[in-house]
Amino acid sequence: MTELESNLIKLEGRIARFRKEGLGHFIGGARCDSVCGDTFENHSPVDSRLICTVARGKKADIDRAACAARDAFPAWRETPGAERRDILHAVADKILEHAEEIALLESYDTGQALRFMRKAAVRGAENFRFFADKAPEAANGLSLPTGSHMNFTLRQPIGPIGVITPWNTPFMLSTWKIAPALAAGCTLVHKPAEWSPVTATLLAEFMHEAGVPSGVINVVHGLGEESGKALTEHEAIKAVAFIGESSTGSAIMAQGAPSLKRVHFELGGKNPVIVFADADLERALDAAVFMIYSLNGERCTSSSRVLVERCIYDEFTQRLAERAAKIKLGHPLDPSSELGPLIHARHLEKVTSYFALARDEGVRILAGGASPAKPPSDGHYVEATLFAGADKDMRVAREEIFGPVLTAIAFDGEDDALAIANDVRYGLAAYVWTGDMGRALRMALEVEAGMVWVNSENVRHLPAPFGGVKASGVGRDGGDYSFDFYMETKNICLAMGEHQIPKLGV
Numbered sequence: 001m002t003e004l005e006s007n008l009i010k011l012e013g014r015i016a017r018f019r020k021e022g023l024g025h026f027i028g029g030a031r032c033d034s035v036c037g038d039t040f041e042n043h044s045p046v047d048s049r050l051i052c053t054v055a056r057g058k059k060a061d062i063d064r065a066a067c068a069a070r071d072a073f074p075a076w077r078e079t080p081g082a083e084r085r086d087i088l089h090a091v092a093d094k095i096l097e098h099a100e101e102i103a104l105l106e107s108y109d110t111g112q113a114l115r116f117m118r119k120a121a122v123r124g125a126e127n128f129r130f131f132a133d134k135a136p137e138a139a140n141g142l143s144l145p146t147g148s149h150m151n152f153t154l155r156q157p158i159g160p161i162g163v164i165t166p167w168n169t170p171f172m173l174s175t176w177k178i179a180p181a182l183a184a185g186c187t188l189v190h191k192p193a194e195w196s197p198v199t200a201t202l203l204a205e206f207m208h209e210a211g212v213p214s215g216v217i218n219v220v221h222g223l224g225e226e227s228g229k230a231l232t233e234h235e236a237i238k239a240v241a242f243i244g245e246s247s248t249g250s251a252i253m254a255q256g257a258p259s260l261k262r263v264h265f266e267l268g269g270k271n272p273v274i275v276f277a278d279a280d281l282e283r284a285l286d287a288a289v290f291m292i293y294s295l296n297g298e299r300c301t302s303s304s305r306v307l308v309e310r311c312i313y314d315e316f317t318q319r320l321a322e323r324a325a326k327i328k329l330g331h332p333l334d335p336s337s338e339l340g341p342l343i344h345a346r347h348l349e350k351v352t353s354y355f356a357l358a359r360d361e362g363v364r365i366l367a368g369g370a371s372p373a374k375p376p377s378d379g380h381y382v383e384a385t386l387f388a389g390a391d392k393d394m395r396v397a398r399e400e401i402f403g404p405v406l407t408a409i410a411f412d413g414e415d416d417a418l419a420i421a422n423d424v425r426y427g428l429a430a431y432v433w434t435g436d437m438g439r440a441l442r443m444a445l446e447v448e449a450g451m452v453w454v455n456s457e458n459v460r461h462l463p464a465p466f467g468g469v470k471a472s473g474v475g476r477d478g479g480d481y482s483f484d485f486y487m488e489t490k491n492i493c494l495a496m497g498e499h500q501i502p503k504l505g506v
Contacts, residue, residue: 004334011104011333018052023197025055025221026204028068029214035060042197045111045341046332046379054197057222062230065218069160069187070236072215077157077185081136084183088132090210095125098206102199106171107332109198111341111379114333116295124175130462135183138483148499155487157185159238162231166244167193167343168298174203177241180482187216191231195344197221232256246471264475264485266300266467268400269428272421273303274443277312279433287431287457289323293384296340297404301429301458305397306408307417313410317366317388324367327384331376339404341379348380351403358396364389392420414439422448428468
C-alpha cells in the first residue's frame, strides 16, 4: 500500500463524522444548527466530492454567538493570567494529539500539500504555547513618574472580538488570531472562510475539551455577505481581526464604522524578491522558488514578483523556469507532492485568466501557463508558472494573482529596483538578496513593506511584528504587538504630594 492510499483510508475515517452529521456552529460550548435551518455544501478541491453540508449562519446565529461571548467575557477577563496560561497549554497539547487528523482534513479541505499542512498543525500548537506563556504578563504596563505624580499604565482586554479567517492554511491562521485574544482575556466569535470550514469546528471542540469555558470561543459558519457582515456590525463585538482580500477589508472597515470598532487587517500582497548580481544566487533561487510555489502560491507573503538585476536576468529566469517545470504537482495527500489543487473552481478561473492576459501583454511564459493535461485527480490543478519579460506597468506585475504564478522583471541598479518594488498598491513583505550589507540596509529602509527579509525566505520569529502597509493591512500581530490590538491601555495618575492646584472663583 502506498502512503497516498494509506492517507486516503485515514482520511475517510476522520471525515465520516462530518459526512454523516454535517458541520454545525459551535456556540456557548455546544454544537448547534442555524436558527433558520439553512445549509450550504462544502466540496473538496481535490476531487470535487462533497465533504459535508455546513450550517449557513445568518444574523440570528451571529447574535446568539456574540451574546454568548459577551456573557462569558466578565469571568474570562477575571481569570488569572496563570490559569489562562495553563488552559492554553492544554489546547496546544490537544492540537498536537490530533495533529495528523488536522493535517489530513486541512489538506483535503483546502488542496494544500500534506507536507505543509503537517507543519501548519504543529505551528498552530506553537502559537498557543507562545501566547500561553505571555498570558500572565498581558496586563503589564509601564511606570512613568514625574516630580509630583506617579503615572502607571496597565492593559485590559477590550471585550468580545470578531475573528474572520481565510481559506489558505485556515487552521494555523486561526490560531494566530485566537491564541493572543484568549491570552489577553478576550472572548470571541470566529467566522471561518466558507471554502474551508472543517478545522475551525475541530479547533473549537479541542479548545472546549481542553478547558476553555463555554462561550469564550464561538464559531459561526456562513457566507461573508451574511454572517460576516452581521459579525462586523454587531454592537457586542468591540473589534474585528480579519485576514483576506484588501477590498473585503475596506468593506469591513465601513461596516464597523457606525459602532467605532477597532480593526486589525492582514490583507493582500504583491511582494517583491529583489535579487542583485552579487547575491548568493543558489540560495536566492531556492528562496524565490519556495516562496511562490509552496502552499500553492496561496499565501499573503508569497514572493510573487522577482526583480532581477539585468546583467543576470536571463540566466536567473532560465534557472527559475527549470525549477518550476520540476515542481511535483500531485494529490495533496501524497507526501511527495509539492503543489496541490487550488481551493475552488472560481479561484482556478481567476488564476488561469492571467495566462491569456500575460500573452496579450506580451509576456513570455517560460514555465506552466496551463492546467495539466492529466491532473492527478478531478480537482482544480494548475501548473507552476513563470512569466518573464514583464515590466512594472503590466497587470501581471501589479495585481495579486494568489496562485503559483511568478512574474520576473529586470532592473538596473538600486534606484530602479526600489521604484519597481514600491510602484504597487500593496506593501506587506519584501525580500532582498545581496552580498553588500550597506545596500541591503538601504533597500530595507526604503522599500515600502511592513516586513523585510534580507538573504532569507519568510522565517517567522513569533515575538516580531507581522503586518503590512498601504493596501496590505492595518496593525501588527506577534508578541506584545498582538496585545496592543486585543487590549486597551489605561493610564492611572497618582499625586505624590500636595502639588499646587490652580484656583478659580475665589
